[in-house]
Amino acid sequence: MPIIEVDGVRKAYAGRVAVDGVGFSVEEGEIFGILGPNGAGKTTTVECVEGLRIPDAGTVRVAGLDPATDRDRVTLLLGAQLQESELQPKLTVGEALRLYSAFYPHPADWRSLAERLGLDSHLDRRFAKLSGGQKQRLFIALALIGNPRVVVLDELTTGLDPRARRDTWQLIEEIRDSGVTVLLVTHFMEEAQRLCDRVAVIDKGRLVALDTPAGLIDRTAGSTVISFTPSEPLPAAELAGLPGAASVSVAESDGRVLVHGTDDTANAVISLLARHRVTARHLRVLETSLDDAFLDLTEQDART
C-alpha cells in the first residue's frame, strides 16, 4: 500500500487556484520528487500532505490517515523540515535537538543523530553562527528526530554551495537507505535526476508528468544528441534518413553536423561514417538531461 496518497487535490488562495486536481501516490521506501517552476504549487501540495493546509477538494492520506483530521497522529509519522525562521538564532544545536526530541513519545537518540549528520562537534554552536550547510543538516536532524516513516524536504539545498549540496544528497540517500520514505520538493533537475526514484512534475497547479527520471527523459523528442564535424560532407539525404532522427542540421560555417535522435541514430551515424570512409572530428554523443525533459514538458503544457 502506498504510504502517501494524494487524489484530485485542489487549493485556491482568495479565489486564485494554486493547486488544481493534483494526484499521485508515493510507495514506502522511495525518494519521490516534486519538481516544477516557481509558483507551480509544489509547496502548497506538500503542505496539504503535512496537514498544514486543508485542500478545498480531493483527498490526502498518509499511512491511511487524513492529515487534516488526524494531524496529531500524522505528525508522529511524518517529519517535516523546518524553515529557517522557525529557530531562535541563540538556540544551540544541542538545545534544539534536545528540545525537539521532547516533543515525541519515541524520539531517535539525538546524540547519535547528531553524529550521523556531522553535527556532534557543533553542539554548543548557536543556530545563527552555523553555515548554510550546517543549518540544513540541523533541519534534517530535526525532521528525523521523531523517528518518522516519511520525511518531507522542501527546497533543502537551495542556497548551498555545490560541495554542501552533494553532501546533503548523500545524507538524503542514507535516510532512504535507513527505510524512511522521502518526499523531496526541488527546483534542481540534477538533484531530481540523481536522487529521485520517481518524479511528479507540477506546472501551474497541475500534474504534467509522473515518471522515473529516465522515463521523463525518454519522452523527450530526440533524447540522444550526436554532433561531429565530418572530414568530407556527407550526403544530405542519408543524414536526413538516419533511423530515429528527429532533426538534422549542418552548420554552414564549419560543416558541423547536429543530429537529435535515439541510441539507434547514434549507431547509424557511426555506420554512415564508416560506409563513406569519412572520419569525424569532435564526435560527441550526449543524452538529454532532465532539464531538457522538464522544459519540454512545461512548454508543452504552456501550448495547451
Ligand SMILES: Nc1ncnc2c1ncn2[C@@H]1O[C@H](COP(=O)(O)OP(=O)(O)OP(=O)(O)O)[C@@H](O)[C@H]1O
Ligand atoms: N499563503 C498564500 N496566500 C496567497 N497565495 C499564495 C499563498 N501561498 C502560495 N500562494 C500562491 O500560490 C501559488 C503556488 O505557490 P506555491 O508556494 O505552492 O508554489 P511553489 O511551486 O512551491 O513555488 P516556489 O518554487 O516558488 O516555492 C503561487 O502563485 C503563490 O503565489
